[in-house]
Every structure is written in C-alpha cells, then in structure tokens.
Amino acid sequence: MTIQTPSRSFSANEHEKGVALVVAATLAWSASGVYTRLLTTDIWTAIAWRSLFGGLFLLIPSLFLEGGFSRRQWSSIFHPSGLAMIACQTFSQACFIGALYMTTVANVTMIYATAPFIAALLGWAILKERVPRRTLVAGSVCLVGVAIIVAASIGGGTGLGDLLALGMTVSFALIIVIPRIDRSAPSLPPTIVSAFLTLVIFAPFGSVGSLDLHNWLVLAAFGATNFSFALVLFLAGAKRMPPAEAALIGTMEIVLTPFWVWLFFSERPPLATFFGGAIILATVLWHTFIDLKQSRRSHPPG
Numbered sequence: 001m002t003i004q005t006p007s008r009s010f011s012a013n014e015h016e017k018g019v020a021l022v023v024a025a026t027l028a029w030s031a032s033g034v035y036t037r038l039l040t041t042d043i044w045t046a047i048a049w050r051s052l053f054g055g056l057f058l059l060i061p062s063l064f065l066e067g068g069f070s071r072r073q074w075s076s077i078f079h080p081s082g083l084a085m086i087a088c089q090t091f092s093q094a095c096f097i098g099a100l101y102m103t104t105v106a107n108v109t110m111i112y113a114t115a116p117f118i119a120a121l122l123g124w125a126i127l128k129e130r131v132p133r134r135t136l137v138a139g140s141v142c143l144v145g146v147a148i149i150v151a152a153s154i155g156g157g158t159g160l161g162d163l164l165a166l167g168m169t170v171s172f173a174l175i176i177v178i179p180r181i182d183r184s185a186p187s188l189p190p191t192i193v194s195a196f197l198t199l200v201i202f203a204p205f206g207s208v209g210s211l212d213l214h215n216w217l218v219l220a221a222f223g224a225t226n227f228s229f230a231l232v233l234f235l236a237g238a239k240r241m242p243p244a245e246a247a248l249i250g251t252m253e254i255v256l257t258p259f260w261v262w263l264f265f266s267e268r269p270p271l272a273t274f275f276g277g278a279i280i281l282a283t284v285l286w287h288t289f290i291d292l293k294q295s296r297r298s299h300p301p302g
Contacts, residue, residue: 021237033105045206053223055195103161152272
C-alpha cells in the first residue's frame with residue numbers, strides 16, 4: 001500500500017536524492033532488532049524511554065519541516081481522528097518493543113510486512129474503497145504466510161510475541177486508514193504526542209535503576225535513528241520519487257532487519273519463519289513491482 005501523492009514528474013537529480021534518503025531511512029528502520037538485542041533492560045523500561053528519546057528527536061526536526069506546524073495542526077490532535085491516531089500509535093509502539101523482546105526479529109518483521117494489505121482490507125470494510133484484485137490476492141497469500149509463522153510458535157514460547165507483532169501490524173494499518181477517513185488528520189503531531197504518552201503510561205512499570213550508561217546510549221540511538229530520523233528521511237525522500245518506488249525500496253527492511261540480528265547475534269529464526277517469510281516477501285515484492293510498473297507507465301520521468 002503506497003501513499004497517494006499528486007501526479008508529477010521528477011528530475012534526475014531530485015530522484016537520486018530521493019533514492020538516497022529513502023535508502024538511509026530503510027537502513028535506520030532495519031536496525032530495530034539490533035538495538036533491542038543490545039538492551040539489557042526490561043520490556044517496560046525499553047518501551048517508555050525509547051519513546052521519550054523518539055519524541056524528543058522528532059519534535060526538533062518537525063519544527064523545521066515545511067515551516068513547522070501551525071496552531072490548527074496541533075489543535076487538530078484533539079479531534080476524534082487525532083485522538084484515534086494517538087491511541088493507535090501508542091498501542092503500536094508498545095506492541096512493537098514487546099514483540100521484539102518476546103519473539104524472533106524475523107517473526108516480527110514478516111508479520112509487520114502484511115500491514116499494507118490489512119490496511120487495504122480495513123479501507124474496504126470501513127470506507128468501501130475499491131480494492132484491486134491483485135491486492136486481495138496478495139493479502140490473502142500473506143495471511144497464509146502469517147498463519148504459518150504464528151502456528152509454529154504455539155507452544156514454543158514465542159506465541160505471545162507473535163500476537164503482539166500482529167497487534168502492532170493491525171494498529172499500524174489503522175494509522176494508514178485514519179487519514180483517509182479524515183483528510184485533515186495530521187500525521188506527525190500525533191506521533192510526537194503518542195511518544196510522550198507512551199512514556200507516561202509505561203515508565204511506572206519500568207526500572208530506572210537498570211538504565212546504566214550502556215542502556216541510555218542504546219535507547220537514545222534507538223529513539224533518534226529508528227523512531228525519528230528514519231521517518232524524517234523517508235518523508236523527505238518519498239516526495240522526490242513515485243510512491244511505488246519508495247515502497248519498493250522500503251521492502252529491503254523485510255530482509256535487512258532479521259539479517260543484521262543473524263549477523264551480529266546469530267539469531268536464527270524457526271524453519272516455519274523461513275517458509276512463511278518467503279511467501280510474504282515474494283508476495284510483497286510481486287505486488288510492489290506491479291505498482292511500480294503502473295506508476296512509471298502513468299507518470300514517466302521527465
């Protein structure tokens with residue numbers, strides 16, 4: 001599922017900058033598993049303080065994006081759509097870290113890759129949006145892949161983590177759909193507010209005493225790069241290239257995230273994850289390549 005942008009052509013230089021920015025964002029997002037495996041704190045502490053640093057590092061650059069936010073944009077977070085965005089993002093952040101702690105990084109990544117198709121299903125159910133047949137087919141095939149991954153985790157000690165990953169994926173799909181329900185719904189202000197709200201909710205359950213210098217540095221880097229700078233880089237790059245191409249580059253995260261953890265920590269996912277993940281990855285790439293081909297046909301580079 002790609003973000004729709006106005007039809008336009010992109011100069012070669014502008015396109016190259018966009019590719020570099022989106023690649024950098026994808027690399028930053030793919031480091032989530034490495035950061036999590038470096039942490040030695042409990043889940044609650046990781047959720048709370050990673051969100052704090054993410055909110056702080058996102059607040060500063062957001063003030064300079066397109067001149068910063070107007071008072072109307074900030075006040076819009078108190079509208080139903082804004083509050084829904086905050087709730088979904090808070091829930092998604094908590095499930096994300098919880099899942100990374102309680103199951104393999106590969107399982108989290110593969111399940112999360114189905115978010116665009118779940119968003120398409122929600123868009124059809126809530127907004128009666130027309131969903132292309134290939135998206136319905138791709139979504140159904142991806143759900144088979146998720147079922148294989150989750151079924152293999154039952155009784156294996158990672159079932160709860162897989163369910164948290166699924167909860168994160170559904171809530172993120174809602175984050176994609178809500179702005180289509182209310183076009184005035186802002187995206188970045190609720191993200192910033194949800195980061196600080198996550199801190200308020202989960203910090204009381206954590207242990208500040210476990211935060212030595214090592215953990216402080218990892219959490220700061222986790223929040224700054226994976227939460228904040230990756231989003232800013234992606235938004236800056238995506239507007240310089242067709243949405244389908246940005247989405248295609250973004251699929252690298254599906255492969256890179258578990259790869260880094262395997263490389264540095266020798267974390268080998270279960271065999272079922274290889275089968276289910278291969279189904280999901282192949283389906284996402286097939287669907288994204290078709291989107292890219294149609295995008296280039298409709299809007300050839302100028």
